[in-house]
Amino acid sequence: MNFKDKLKLLLGDDIVKEDEDTILKYSKDSSDHPPILPSVVIFPRNCEDVVKAVEILYSERVPITPRGSGTSLTGGSIPSKGGAVISLERMNKIKDLDEQNLTVTVEPGVITGELISEVEKFNLFYPPDPASLQSCTIGGNVAENAGGPRAFKYGTTKSYVLEMEVVTKNGEKLRIGRRTKKWVVGYDLPSLFVGSEGTLGIITEITLRLIPKPPKFYTLLAAFGDEVKAGRAVSDMIRSSLFPTAVEFVDRKCIYAVGEKIAPFLPKGTAAFLLVEFDGFGPEFEKQVEISYEIFQKNSALEVFVAEDESTRSRLWSARRGVLPSLESLGKLIRHEDVVVPRSKIPDLLAYTEEIERKTGLSLASFGHAADGNIHVNILYEEDQREIMERAVDMVIEKVWELGGTASGEHGIGLIKKKHLLLEQGELLVKLQKEIKGIFDPENLFNPDKLF
DSSP states (O other), rough: OOOOOOOOHHHOTEEEOOOOOHHEEEEEEESSSOOOOOOOOOSSSHHHHHHHHHHHHHHHOOOOESSSSSOSSSTTTTTTOOOOEEEEEEOOOEEEEEETEEEEEETHHHHHHHHHHHHHHHTEOOOOOOOTTTTBBHHHHHHTTOOOTTTTHHOOOGEEEEEEEEEOOOOEEEEEEEEOOOSSSSSSSHHHHHTTTSSSOEEEEEEEEEEEEEEEEEEEEEEEEEEHHHHHHHHHHHHTTOOSSSSEEEEEHHHHHGGGGGGOOOOTTEEEEEEEEEOOHHHHHHHHHHHHHHHHHHHTTEEEEEESHHHHHHHHHHHHHHHHHHTTTSEEEEEEEEEEEGGGGGHHHHHHHHHHHHHHEEEEEEEGGGTTTTEEEEEOOGGHHHHHHHHHHHHHHHHHTTTOSSOOOOSOOOTTHHHHHHHHHHHHHHHHHHHHHHHHHHOOOTTSSOOO
């Protein structure tokens, strides 16, 4: 029997699919990388199904591509060598919520937004909030070390992972980490798996740290007539020892794409806006808001809009989270770059994107998490402009390095950014990381071609 027949015999036709529609659906993700067809797609119900599938696939030397909900923007869930996609979407249970010890244990297919909503019923808080939180999964967030607007104050996914169950070569099942707040017994293997993009094995269970939910949120929108002035306002905020939960930057092209969702909140002549949120309570909380107003005025803000109620706050955040889908609806291909620069260099990066537009003739739209310097530079292009687009990407990354930044803040490397990983880290570091991968995956079957 071939490997597909073995899988079907062991797991069943309802778990192992090879029909044309399924194969096509799982050949692509949210990046602009062309689709690559897998041979088969597997939908395990539990860890035992994953173990059985990996045992067969590894023994038959079949490439294995783990997948959450396919929201990768770097080609991370594209089956580059065909083989088998293991989609974890059916493993979507919240298995245990421990209110006393502030932890939650979940399967990898749990939708991030659903987890956030569920723990908030118990007045608890899971801070990581990627823009795609209503569709991305916790397993995918762990694999990519996802961040989001709240990362400046609360950190990225890696700050909340305590313990994991993973399946590695030949179907070996490992439990790594501990549910305790502190432990130093051996190497920090959970941190190794966080951000590994499915190249070391398949994550089948995750225990996450929670915190108490903040008692109060204060959200405001500051409109500017110039992108660079908005960038300078961010630098001034951080230099003034403010500690906002989030500071989101959106430029004029993104404002145009979002359209009526944001228009009611912006005065005429707006070229960029900052969406700023604080959480907490008491005089210190209110003082930070007051200082923010002073900084906005110093940087010539056109207007500052305050969300007076939860409904308005939700509308503002919905508009911000709708920026990328709105850009995608314009009908062009998009290369998504999630570069990071020192916050003080944000104005320099924004000014340089205009120079790239002049030199390439392409349109660049920027938004992102300005508080931690993570700016999403989106390059819009047509299929016949792919070579020009790649040149524009190189120009962005080279400028980022010149400014002391890094090529990726939260989207990972995947298929698309491998060249930049090598150039940023150098051959020796890449060689060492390949050797680590070889320990967990000696046959290079787990998500091949990603990262390296």
